[in-house]
Amino acid sequence: MSLVNSLARRDAAVLLHPQTDWRAHEESGALVVARGDGVHVFDENDKDYIEGMAGLWCTSLGFSEPRLVEAARRQMSLLPYEHVYSHQTHGPAVELAERLLALAPPSMKKVFFACSGSEANDTIVRMIWYYNNALGRPKKKKIVSRRRAFHGSTCVSGSVTGLPNLQADFDLPLPGFVHTRAPHHYREGLPGENEEDFATRLAGELEHLIVAEGGAEQCAAFFAEPVMGAGGVVVPPRTYFAKIKAVLDRYDMLLVADEVICGFGRTGNMWGSETFGMQPDFMTVAKALSSAYLPISGVMTTQAVYDVLADNSRRRGFFGHGFTYSAHPVSAAVALETLAIYAERDVLGHVRRVAPVFQRALRHFEGHPLVGEARGVGLVGALEMVADKAHKTPFDPSLKIGPRIARAAREQGLITRAMGDTMGFSPPLVITETEIGEMFARFGRALDEIAGSVKPAQQAA
Numbered sequence: 001m002s003l004v005n006s007l008a009r010r011d012a013a014v015l016l017h018p019q020t021d022w023r024a025h026e027e028s029g030a031l032v033v034a035r036g037d038g039v040h041v042f043d044e045n046d047k048d049y050i051e052g053m054a055g056l057w058c059t060s061l062g063f064s065e066p067r068l069v070e071a072a073r074r075q076m077s078l079l080p081y082e083h084v085y086s087h088q089t090h091g092p093a094v095e096l097a098e099r100l101l102a103l104a105p106p107s108m109k110k111v112f113f114a115c116s117g118s119e120a121n122d123t124i125v126r127m128i129w130y131y132n133n134a135l136g137r138p139k140k141k142k143i144v145s146r147r148r149a150f151h152g153s154t155c156v157s158g159s160v161t162g163l164p165n166l167q168a169d170f171d172l173p174l175p176g177f178v179h180t181r182a183p184h185h186y187r188e189g190l191p192g193e194n195e196e197d198f199a200t201r202l203a204g205e206l207e208h209l210i211v212a213e214g215g216a217e218q219c220a221a222f223f224a225e226p227v228m229g230a231g232g233v234v235v236p237p238r239t240y241f242a243k244i245k246a247v248l249d250r251y252d253m254l255l256v257a258d259e260v261i262c263g264f265g266r267t268g269n270m271w272g273s274e275t276f277g278m279q280p281d282f283m284t285v286a287k288a289l290s291s292a293y294l295p296i297s298g299v300m301t302t303q304a305v306y307d308v309l310a311d312n313s314r315r316r317g318f319f320g321h322g323f324t325y326s327a328h329p330v331s332a333a334v335a336l337e338t339l340a341i342y343a344e345r346d347v348l349g350h351v352r353r354v355a356p357v358f359q360r361a362l363r364h365f366e367g368h369p370l371v372g373e374a375r376g377v378g379l380v381g382a383l384e385m386v387a388d389k390a391h392k393t394p395f396d397p398s399l400k401i402g403p404r405i406a407r408a409a410r411e412q413g414l415i416t417r418a419m420g421d422t423m424g425f426s427p428p429l430v431i432t433e434t435e436i437g438e439m440f441a442r443f444g445r446a447l448d449e450i451a452g453s454v455k456p457a458q459q460a461a
């Protein structure tokens with residue numbers, strides 16, 4: 001893409017982009033997205049793209065929901081800002097907390113609001129450290145997570161994250177954050193090992209790691225996305241979370257379910273925790289909470305955890321943590337309207353109806369010469385590209401197969417996401433069967449184009 005239009009040129013001159021090769025960006029420039037309509041976005045020339053990733057797994061109601069615009073306008077006129085520090089509150093904060101808890105598993109009793117998934121996960125780590133200090137366990141602070149996990153980009157949530165590209169040269173992870181094997185059966189399973197046996201091995205490895213890191217005395221909590229998103233849409237093997245939970249219970253460790261992607265129906269249930277039988281002590285929500293129209297996230301926790309934190313807040317004078325924009329009234333009003341729309345339109349029922357169509361279309365690609373595995377659940381999925389299907393041999397990373405497919409898909413009018421050579425799909429939850437068909441048709445044309453340009457020698461590399 002040449003820098004033909006002025007906005008792209010101005011962008012390259014001044015804007016620093018997250019998770020982008022900045023030197024490559026100087027040459028390629030940006031796709032300028034000008035407007036959205038349903039599951040489509042349009043560039044400056046009005047070319048249409050199906051947003052196959054709902055932005056960053058988040059725009060659940062699509063890109064033109066007038067009720068969310070109106071909810072924001074209404075709240076802006078009434079009360080554009082107030083905080084919820086030190087015994088002050090406002091309607092949208094209380095109503096949203098009540099509504100969220102009504103949707104959450106019954107064990108969740110309290111909500112703390114933040115502005116992003118990263119801030120919410122940072123908040124949880126702080127709560128866990130505070131909790132163990134309050135209980136007189138000052139050494140019980142280590143956080144265990146998984147390789148390939150993504151929990152955010154701040155120093156703490158970036159330490160819980162297990163993706164080397166997001167940590168190298170940033171001096172992350174910080175001390176006290178350790179990672180165990182990802183539950184990725186296709187990549188990490190041994191030859192002939194079934195999902196149940198793989199899950200048993202993963203639980204055993206987790207236990208070894210916990211023991212090596214000081215056992216119950218030092219290990220505080222385990223963070224997990226129900227389905228790993230940015231790590232390549234990794235669906236856990238059958239029986240995984242039951243086996244992991246048994247280990248955590250033996251070492252008196254808390255379980256955090258990071259529902260930032262999976263929450264609000266993405267996996268075919270309201271919560272990924274439900275889909276995979278997790279019984280968390282904390283849940284992180286963001287993204288689809290407001291259909292991403294405004295930034296807001298939340299931390300939910302149990303009465304048992306709350307009681308310890310509350311007692312300590314009294315001892316210390318107050319709970320010394322918060323953000324200027326915690327429970328921002330306009331974001332909260334938009335989130336409330338989003339949750340109302342989910343209920344009125346039975347968005348979860350819709351996901352359940354169209355998910356089989358989505359998953360069938362995804363798995364259809366397993367016959368394609370470049371596709372090693374198709375995986376997913378509900379309305380999230382991925383296709384992992386390999387050079388040799390029989391041996392699951394990855395492509396030489398310098399070939400940049402994933403980014404090339406993403407670029408070709410863009411030409412075909414589809415926005416998808418390359419996570420290395422794994423292509424992700426996580427469309428708005430309101431996508432129709434017809435739109436799913438069109439999305440994968442556009443993807444198929446892009447994939448064939450790249451397959452045609454990959455030499456047999458490269459395929460066998």
Ligand SMILES: Cc1ncc(COP(=O)(O)O)c(C=O)c1O
Binds near residue numbers: 056118152
């Ligand atoms: C599972 C998960 N947790 C946390 C985050 C971080 O959220 P944010 O980018 O809002 O800080 C993300 C972002 O993609 C995510 O996918």
